[in-house]
Amino acid sequence: MPRVSIARLFDENRERLRLEWVAGRAGAQRELDGALAADSAHGMIGHLNLIHPSLIQVIGTAEASYLAGLAPQECRAALARVANGEVACIVLAGAGTPPAPLVQVAEASGTALISTPLPSFELMWLLRPWLARALAQCTTTHGVFLEVLGMGVLITGDSGVGKSELALELVSRGSGLIADDIVELYRIGPETVEGRCPPMLRDFLEVRGLGVLNIRTIFGEAALRPRKNLKLIVHLERPAAAAARPLERLPLNAGSEEVMGVEVRKVTIPVAAGRNLAVLTEAAVRNYVLQLRGMDSTREFVARQAQQMKDGER
Secondary structure, three states: OOEEEHHHHHHHHHHHHOOEEEEOHHHOOOEEEHHHHOOOOOOOEEEOOOOOOOOEEEEOHHHHHHHHOOOHHHHHHHHHHHOOOOOOEEEEEOOOOOOHHHHHHHHHHOOEEEEEOOOHHHHHHHHHHHHHHHOOEEEEEEEEEEEEOOEEEEEEEOOOOOHHHHHHHHHHOOOEEEEEEEEEEEEEEOOEEEEEOOHHHOOEEEEOOOEEEEHHHHHOHHHEOOEEEEEEEEEEEOHHHHHHOOOOOOOOOOEEEEEOOEEEEEEEEEOOOOOOHHHHHHHHHHHHHHHHOOOOHHHHHHHHHHHHHHHHOO
16 A cells, blocks of 8 residues: 655645644654555544544644643643554644644654644645545556546557557547556545556657657647546457457447456447547447436337337237
8 A cells, every 4th residue: 555754745735735844843754554544443634533543633723622621731641642653643723823732742752743724624625635646556557548528538458459549539639638558547535546647658649650749749738637537448459359259239238347446337349440439439438428317328229129019019
């Protein structure tokens, strides 16, 4: 599982969350562990909890008032139970001057203490998506990942089948390129897989016969996307493979493929001379959107046919 240091969390969110380092700089290299966060006894981020502390403990105005009502020695003892080594850092949200016992415990235990003027609920609302992406399980796959009609589409197939040529055609029709050749996949939620591009390959698309193209330079900024949730896999199949395994003409059950434990809709398109793969891919996306809205053209046609046969028997 990925790990993220508190120093990285602070640096990458400093301006957006208006973070200030208060105490416990010795804890800058403590790490958030995604595997530990998945434990049912721990959360990634939450309000001050003395029994089941989250990895990031947030002290809002209510928690600060509670601590202020305790005797200094009792307050230090309570906070010492929280700053026990498993907690990665403590964030003081929407509060003014940090309580003296909190600063003392942070320094003594080497636990990072960070403050922000944002209210605690807003802090957690903004920080949770960043944590989900930074600590997401990751794998890589071979293919081309694009945003087609607003949907994340992964184009797969054997080498040389025409994935990059299809991607180039889709980009020229208004789609956005995310990654070519190597696609990084992150599971950022129980049912969500996000696709990104490795930094080395960003902006580039390799097309046989043309070489490596800089899509940003050729088509402009609007032809690129930084990331997208994976919703549909379009698999290109060579004619020989398609002939050996004939596809069902009226499939009643949609195909799917498991990606990092998440079922993703899959469509297989045989490659043949004269077929406009870009139009077929866009049609597959539009058809999937309709199915998500409860409109299945194949089932509608079969039902209409069955009804007509039933009427003819009368």
